[in-house]
Amino acid sequence: MIIRDVMAGFEFYRPITRPEAIALCHRFGADGWKLAGGNDSLNWFKDRIKKPTALIDLSRIADLTGIRESDAGFEIGAMTTLRTIAEDTVIRGGYRLLSDAAAKVASPQIRASATIGGNLCQHARCWYYRAGQPCYRAGGHHCFARADESVNREHALFDASLCMAVTPSDIAPALVALDATLAIDGPAGPRTVDAASFFVGPDVDVTNLTSLHPDEILVAIRLPRSWKSAFFYFEKVADRQVWDFPLVNVAVSLAMTGDVISDARIVCGGIGARPKRFPDVESMIKGKGRDMAAAAGQLATTGAKPLSGNGYKVPLLAGLVTRALREAWA
C-alpha cells in the first residue's frame, strides 16, 4: 500500500503461439499473470498488491487478434483492441450494442491498447480490495464494504454473498445481451462457455469474477447471428463522461415485430458481481409494446438490497431500464 511505482521483480515471457502460452500458464498456474493490454495490470504491480512470479504477454500470438466471420456468426479475437471493435464497420452494422459499449470504455488513449479479453477478465474495482485489504476476495475473512460507515457507493445491489464488489466491465453486459459465447483454450483442450456463465458471483467463487482457470486463456468472443441487427441500447452512467468505470450500465437487445417486443435481453452491470440479467422483466415485456417501459424499470429493482451508501443505484437502475426500453433503436 505504501510502496508505489516500484514493481516487484518477475519473469517475462512472450510466447508467439497459443500452445506455448498455455504451457506457460500451466507451468506457473496461479503465480503467472496473463498480460493483455497491460492497462490495469501495471497498477496492481506498482501497488504491490498482486505479485506474480511470471508475466505471460499474449500480444504476439497472431490468431488472438482480429474480427472474422464464421459459420455461426462473428468471432472477435480476445486480444483485439477496444478501439478496433468500436470502429469496426461490421460490428457497428450488425452488433452496434457491442461497438457502443466498447466506445464507452475508459478513454481514447486506453481504448487504443486495451483489449476485449483484458476488459472481460479484469479484477473487481472495489477499492478496499485494490488497497490490499485482507477481504474475502483477497482470500481473507471480512468484507469492509458492508458496514454502515463503509465507503460503498460503488458496491453491489444484488446477489452479494460475502463480497460486495461489482463487475466493472462495460463489455460484459453487452455480450450477455447478445447471447455471446466465449472460446477458451487450456491444457485439457478448447471449450466454449456462454457469456452469462463465464462470469461468476461470489457464491460460486469469491476470489474471481470469471470462471477462467489460471492455466487457461480466453481465445475469442463469438457473436451469434440471432441478435444481428436487432434493436439495441447501451448506456453507461459514471461520475465522469470519459475515463471512468460505470456506476450502473445497461445493455438491451430487443427483437421487434412491428410495435410488439417479441424477444428481449436486459442486462445491467455495476450492480452485482456478474452482469445481471432480468428474466422476469424480459418475460413481462414479451408480446407487449414499449409503453411497458416504466413498469419494467420498477420491476427490475425487485429484490435490490442497497448498502448504506449506494441507495441511489435503485432509482438509477429503474430509470436506465425504462429509458433503454423506450429508446432502443435498430
Place this chain on the structure above:
Amino acid sequence: MGLGMARLEHRVYDPQTGLPANVGLHQAKPPTWLDLPQRLSAETIEGKDPDNPFGMKGVGEPPTGAAAAAILCAISDGLGGTLFNRVPVTLDMIVNALAGLAPPHAPLQPHAY
C-alpha cells in the same frame, strides 16, 4: 477552475481503516474535457484591494469558489431549490434528491474542538 470542486473532486477516507478511498487520478476524478461545459464565460471586475499595500488581488484561488458556486446554484435551481450546502455535489446526491431518498451523507455540523 472550480468545476471539479463543485461536481467531482472529493477526499474520501474510510472510517474503519483510515485509508484514503480515492487514490490516483481515476478515483480522485478531476474533470475531463467532456465534463466541461461547451461554453464557458468569465469576466473580471477590476478594483484595488484596500487591505494590500499595492492594491493587488490574488488570481489563483479566488475563481474556484466563484465557479463552484455558479454550478451549485445551477444544480439547486434545476432540482427546484434543493440545497446541498457542500461540495462536491456528486451524481448520487442528485439522483437521491430527485428520487426523494434520504442523502447518505450526514447533515452539516459545527466543528466542536
